[in-house]
Amino acid sequence: MELFNGAPVPARLPLAAPKQATLQEAEHFRQLTRQISISGVQEKFSLALSTDEPGRLELVVRGGTYILKPVPPARFAAVQSVPANEHFTMQLARQVFKLPTAACALMQLADGSPAYLTRRFDVGPDGLHLAQEDFAQLSQRTEQQHGLNYKYDFSHEGIGTLLKHYLPGYYLPEATLFFRLTLFHYLVSNGDAHLKNFSLHRRPETGEYRLTPAYDLLNTSLHVRDGNGLALDLFANDHETPSFAANAYLAYDDFQELGRRLGLPASRVRRLLLDITGHETATEQLLARSFLPAEQREQYAASLASRRQRLRYSLASAT
Incomplete structure (x- = not known):
């Protein structure tokens, strides 16, 4: 209901996958991808319900x-599962952890290949764009001034500082939501x-x-080596907790310290x-019903189990 306002929309879209498109369709794709932002290698296309x-x-x-x-045109591991990965992760955030997320669905293109579809929350019912700024803009970080890694050379603690600056009247509930999102990402x-x-x-x-609402959620460890599993540092100024110094992975003490620093x-x-x-x-029940293939479901479950173990471990309590 939320995704299409109650309209019956078939799960298969009459659109060719980019790699199988005709010359005319391919040119149409190229024109469309220039109209909206592109993150990394993920192709994104703009759609609307026909009038x-x-x-x-x-x-x-x-x-x-x-x-x-659609499926990204890249040589990642299990690349065909990227749309199902994002769909499941978004549903996990919404249905199980009750986080606000963008409405989404897993669709099929004309050749049966999967594609992830999400409704834009920055467009109002009247079609007008709502004012929105991401934290690269809010922190005034650009590729020209801060280099190719500008989106990653920052910290969750730094985002908390920006939240306090821009939302002083709503800081505590918004910082709480941000902390929950950070835990979920990990x-x-x-x-x-x-x-x-x-x-x-x-x-x-x-x-x-x-x-x-949260968007672009997925388990990147199914496709690439993602280090500690967070794109940003937890703390500003390269701070390390005794737990991280001892174990070289993020655990309970690290997030407890982040919560303290967020106030x-x-x-x-x-x-x-x-x-x-x-x-x-x-x-487990939601994962069993997901569109992920059996092998990726097993990998996802193992990844979750490993992160739960880390998040339950406290060096401070053990010593």
């Missing part, structure tokens, strides 16, 4: 209310949650700026750390 044919999604240059991401091994994947937007009903009540931090390592049965 002439109810329930039909069509490619558009302007006025798009949906973003479609749990699912999302190694691509960079500055442009956190944003503020103005809510049309109140005019207030708040964090946007969150200690009891809330403990409760959120306990929550992120729970919901195992619900997670």
Whole structure:
């Protein structure tokens, strides 16, 4: 209902996959991908519900209310599973951990290949774009001034400082949501949650700026080696906790320290750390119903188990 406003939309789209497109379709794809932002190697296409044919999604240059991401044209491991990975991770965030997320679905292109579809939350019911700025913009970081790695050379603690600056009246609830998102990114091994994947937007009903729903969530460890599983450092100024210095991986003590630096009540931090390592049965049931192939489901489950173990380990409590 939320994704298409109740309109019946077929799960298979009458669109050729980019690699199988005709010359005319390929040119259309190239024109469209220049109209919206591109992150890394992921192709994104702008779609809207047809005004002439109810329930039909069509490619558009302007006025798009949906973003479609086919299988990336890259040599990642299990690359065909990227759309299903993102769909499951988004559903895990929404259904199990009750995080606000962009509405999404897993679709099929004309050749049966999967494609991830999400509804744009930066476009209002009237078709007008809502004011939105990501944290690369808010931190005034650009490729020209800060180099190719500008989206990654920052910290979660630094984002917290920006939240306090831009949202002083709503800092505590927004910092709490940001902390929950950070825990979730770590749990699912999302190694691509960079500055442009956190944003503020103005809510049309109140005019207030708040964090946007979560987007671009996926387990990158299924496809690439993603180090510690977070795109950004936890702390500013290369700070390390005794736990990280001893074990070389992020664990309970690191996130407890991040919560303290964000100014969150200690009891809330403990409760959120306990929550992120729970919901195992619900997670297993959702994963079993996902569109991921069996091999990737097993890899995803093993990844979650490893992260839960880390998030439950405290060097401070063990010594």
